[in-house]
Amino acid sequence: EDKVVQSPLSLVVHEGDTVTLNCSYEVTNFRSLLWYKQEKKAPTFLFMLTSSGIEKKSGRLSSILDKKELFSILNITATQTGDSAIYLCAVGTGTASKLTFGTGTRLQVTL
Amino acid sequence: SQTIHQWPATLVQPVGSPLSLECTVEGTSNPNLYWYRQAAGRGLQLLFYSVGIGQISSEVPQNLSASRPQDRQFILSSKKLLLSDSGFYLCAWSVGQYYEQYFGPGTRLTVT
Numbered sequence: 001e002d003k004v005v006q007s008p009l010s011l012v013v014h015e016g017d018t019v020t021l022n023c024s025y026e027v028t029n030f031r032s033l034l035w036y037k038q039e040k041k042a043p044t045f046l047f048m049l050t051s052s053g054i055e056k057k058s059g060r061l062s063s064i065l066d067k068k069e070l071f072s073i074l075n076i077t078a079t080q081t082g083d084s085a086i087y088l089c090a091v092g093t094g095t096a097s098k099l100t101f102g103t104g105t106r107l108q109v110t111l
Numbered sequence: 112s113q114t115i116h117q118w119p120a121t122l123v124q125p126v127g128s129p130l131s132l133e134c135t136v137e138g139t140s141n142p143n144l145y146w147y148r149q150a151a152g153r154g155l156q157l158l159f160y161s162v163g164i165g166q167i168s169s170e171v172p173q174n175l176s177a178s179r180p181q182d183r184q185f186i187l188s189s190k191k192l193l194l195s196d197s198g199f200y201l202c203a204w205s206v207g208q209y210y211e212q213y214f215g216p217g218t219r220l221t222v223t
Contacts, residue, residue, distance in 0.1 A: 004154075032210045042201065042214035043155070088154060092210035096162050097143055099212060103154040 002027040006089050006102035013109055017079050021105045023089030024071040032092040033065055033072050034099065039085045046074075046087075079109045113138035117202050117215035124222055130175075130189040132218050134202030137183065142204040144185040145212060146177055149199040161185060197222045 003026045013019055023033070032050045036043035047056045049065035049072060056063050060079075065072045076083055086106050090099040114137045124130060136142050143162050147155040157170045159177035167177050174193060178186045185202060199219050203212040 006154075034210060034212075041216050045211055045213065048211055090155075096160050096168070097205045097208060097210045097212070098145075098157065098160060099155075099210065100157070101147075101155040104152075106152070 002091065002093060002100045004089055004091050004100050004102035006087075006105050008105060009103065010106040011108070013079055013107070015079060015081060015109055015111055017109075018075065018077045019079060019107065021074040021076075021087050021089075021107070022071065023073070023102055025089075025091045025100075026070065027091050027093050027100060029093045030067070030091060031094075034090045034092065035063055035072075035074050036088040036090065037085045038088055038104070043088055076107075079107075081109050081111065083107060084109045113204070113213065115202060115204055115213060115215040117200075117218055119218060120216065121219045122221070124192050124220065126194055126222055127191050130187070130192050130196070130220070132187040132200055132202075132220075134185045134187075134215055135183055136204045139183070139204070139206060141182060142206055144179060145203040145205075146185065146187050147201040147203065149201060149217075151198075155201065159187070192222045194222050196220065 005024050007022045034048045035046040047063045052067040060077045063074045086104040088104045089102040116135050145160045146158040161179045175189050201217045202215040205212045
């Protein structure tokens with residue numbers, strides 16, 4: 001059975017801190033790893049990674065994939081209160097572009 | 112641009128009542144469609160997916176069913192709801208072999 005594990009489950013930081021969110025996976029037929037941000041309702045797409053060692057970056061967010069060790073990290077620098085959300089990691093496998101999601105990391109950024 | 116709609120936004124139903132949740136996508140043809148359920152504070156569990164009209168694959172055995180009567184319409188149904196069916200239901204779409212999925216606003220279902 002495909003498995004995606006995220007850590008930590010929850011995290012409280014002060015505005016301006018840098019955070020690292022972790023995602024490890026055990027799946028058959030790995031195709032890609034995706035990160036989503038979920039505030040109140042629908043998850044919104046952040047990154048998709050398919051190759052090891054190539055960093056994807058968008059503003060203060062960046063992510064990298066290690067296909068040998070089967071994990072990815074999501075970094076957020078200079079956190080802001082607007083970064084407070086659940087961050088979901090998902091792995092794409094097999095047919096029909098199916099995704100297997102982790103349980104998410106709940107990030108709270110305080111003033 | 113593509114848009115995905117879900118309704119209703121919230122729903123409170125008694126145990127044993129039927130359910131019908133609808134999802135429609137605009138601005139794309141022949142999308143892959145997905146139904147997920149998210150329990151409180153948990154990740155997303157894939158319930159059903161469809162790669163074309165009338166083609167439904169079930170991921171989790173349960174008392175829910177799905178149908179795709181039109182290319183861009185996906186319906187989640189139940190004949191008799193259970194308490195355990197409570198949760199946040201999300202519809203999503205993707206195109207072809209691309210793994211990026213885009214989510215609708217969701218329906219929060221409470222079974223009482």
